Amino acid sequence: MERRMHVLPVHPEGICRMPSLSRLKLVPARSATKCNIGPSTADRDLRDVNQELLLARLAAQDQRSAAESALERQLKASTILAHELRNGLAPIQAASDLLGRTDGIDAPTLARLQAVIDRNTKDLSRLIEDLLDYSRANTGQFHLERRLVDLSEVVRDAVSSCLPAMELRSQKLTVNAPRGVILLDADPVRLRQIFVNLLDNACKYTPVGGSISITALSRPGSAEVSVCDTGIGISSDILPHIFDLFVQDTRGCATNSRGLGVGLAVVRELVQAHGGTITAQSAGRTCGSKFSATFPWHGSAADTTP
Ligand SMILES: Nc1ncnc2c1ncn2[C@@H]1O[C@H](COP(=O)(O)OP(=O)(O)OP(=O)(O)O)[C@@H](O)[C@H]1O
Ligand SMILES: [Mg+2]
Numbered sequence: 001m002e003r004r005m006h007v008l009p010v011h012p013e014g015i016c017r018m019p020s021l022s023r024l025k026l027v028p029a030r031s032a033t034k035c036n037i038g039p040s041t042a043d044r045d046l047r048d049v050n051q052e053l054l055l056a057r058l059a060a061q062d063q064r065s066a067a068e069s070a071l072e073r074q075l076k077a078s079t080i081l082a083h084e085l086r087n088g089l090a091p092i093q094a095a096s097d098l099l100g101r102t103d104g105i106d107a108p109t110l111a112r113l114q115a116v117i118d119r120n121t122k123d124l125s126r127l128i129e130d131l132l133d134y135s136r137a138n139t140g141q142f143h144l145e146r147r148l149v150d151l152s153e154v155v156r157d158a159v160s161s162c163l164p165a166m167e168l169r170s171q172k173l174t175v176n177a178p179r180g181v182i183l184l185d186a187d188p189v190r191l192r193q194i195f196v197n198l199l200d201n202a203c204k205y206t207p208v209g210g211s212i213s214i215t216a217l218s219r220p221g222s223a224e225v226s227v228c229d230t231g232i233g234i235s236s237d238i239l240p241h242i243f244d245l246f247v248q249d250t251r252g253c254a255t256n257s258r259g260l261g262v263g264l265a266v267v268r269e270l271v272q273a274h275g276g277t278i279t280a281q282s283a284g285r286t287c288g289s290k291f292s293a294t295f296p297w298h299g300s301a302a303d304t305t306p
Helices: 029-034 039-099 107-138 151-168 188-204 250-255 263-273
Strands: 147-150 172-176 182-186 211-219 222-229 277-281 289-296
Touching: 039 107, 107 263, 147 151, 147 188, 151 172, 151 182, 151 188, 151 211, 151 222, 182 188, 182 211, 182 289, 188 211, 188 222, 188 263, 188 289, 263 277, 263 289
Parallel strands: 172 211
Antiparallel strands: 147 182, 211 222, 222 289, 277 289
């Protein structure tokens, strides 16, 4: 007697992998009886396969929605970038139009136009450099010029380039670096770039008169640099994504219109390229922020002496 087998409908597009489908012996029901394969065995096999098909379909749906959100993020990123490039180019174009006027330009106007062109080309160049760094890091083309460097020295170097901006905002900066040498096997230029980015953010997102500190210390097996500020803090919903490309806390943007949300994404890539990790902490609005980068420690100066 012919038995009817019910297979749950599964759309073939939904199947991305069927790991153990090959286990199923497709035996017609009639011959199953002939071959003395018990109906319960055939039913069980079919049930298993149906289950696998359903799981495969669910996995395919997950993959599809992940791909869709990746595409959405990419489109959003392209839109932001296009806007940012246009915003940077517009003042340059305007300055160029004014310079082209035939009725002459006085010296102060000339200086102002030159400053506009200078500032906007610098901003655009930095944006392009950051994006290139990010893209190089993600395509494995990032090259570190590693050598033994003293972490405290790199920290002091980064501080010296950020200090003028902090002074302009009457911010108090404290530098805590140990007297001894903390040796890292690192690229000093990239290491400096990490700390400058963190200090630059601390300055931008801390109100006038606020406090910022940078601390370098060595722990067993690692060295850590943290930047703390008493600034506007980061919202708890944004915090877990703060190192993602183009992510900004909109409250932060409102107080400071410059920037695109690229700096921290680059910082994370640079830290990871050094075999390190980076974390961000903030108790929320107006509670300040703390960024800590941890690097594999190479030793102290004493370790290197024979
Ligand atoms: N110290 C900080 N305090 C408060 N918010 C911060 C701090 N550092 C970063 N953020 C938040 O994280 C966002 C991303 O920082 P990121 O450095 O990537 O971009 P950005 O500073 O906006 O622009 P840029 O690409 O020029 O660095 C900022 O827009 C801001 O909302
Ligand atoms: Mg920044």
